[in-house]
Ligand SMILES: Nc1ncnc2c1ncn2[C@@H]1O[C@H](COP(=O)(O)OP(=O)(O)OP(=O)(O)O)[C@@H](O)[C@H]1O
């Protein structure tokens with residue numbers, strides 16, 4: 001039996017994803033050891049390998065088959081646009097992708113003006129403004145603290161994740177338009193899904209059952 005490789009997104013989703021896998025009997029305690037510099041971990045009994053990587057790299061590992069399975073946010077899946085199967089919504093890391101900015105920007109959006117949009121998600125922003133709204137905009141790619149852009153006059157609005165709304169509120173910004181709901185998903189390499197159908201389907205089934213039972217309070 002060959003090893004199945006599982007890629008997990010570093011950061012906010014990692015601990016919750018590992019907890020979820022543990023609930024269905026898939027454990028990898030070693031990966032939680034933050035002091036370790038080791039990159040790949042094994043569960044020899046289950047013939048599974050695990051690694052943590054930057055969220056935006058997970059779809060790349062999965063499309064190329066370097067990982068058979070990945071756990072990553074829908075935002076990253078949409079942004080990276082890789083070929084792979086999205087098989088399950090884990091209901092973790094729930095948040096929204098939104099257009100946000102100062103209240104005064106609302107009329108610029110309504111009038112379809114040529115505005116500047118700062119974002120960590122240029123592909124999602126392009127798809128939203130060009131394909132869904134048919135509005136021409138200038139996209140400015142940033143890598144973090146996106147809320148700074150409209151405050152400092154770099155852009156009129158931003159496209160970013162909103163969870164509690166605290167960051168927007170504390171910086172005098174508001175949600176202007178909702179783009180889509182986001183949560184963590186399980187993704188699978190297309191060839192692995194065929195070659196390792198039995199084992200991968202069993203993981204999907206166990207996760208679905210656990211999530212359904214949790215939802216129904218049992
Ligand atoms: N408040 C939130 N802010 C950002 N991401 C969130 C939030 N709530 C849930 N998420 C989800 O968690 C995922 C991981 O977020 P995290 O901040 O750890 O990494 P990242 O910002 O994508 O990576 P990096 O910090 O390396 O750029 C996001 O892709 C998203 O799906």
Ligand SMILES: O=P(O)(O)OC[C@H]1O[C@H](OP(=O)(O)OP(=O)(O)O)[C@H](O)[C@@H]1O
Pocket residue numbers: 143144145146147160161162163164165166167168
């Ligand atoms: O609605 P809230 O609960 O305030 O969460 C949303 C904020 O969290 C994320 O930033 P993150 O902490 O990942 O930092 P970053 O801006 O450097 O990406 C996101 O980009 C927002 O700024």
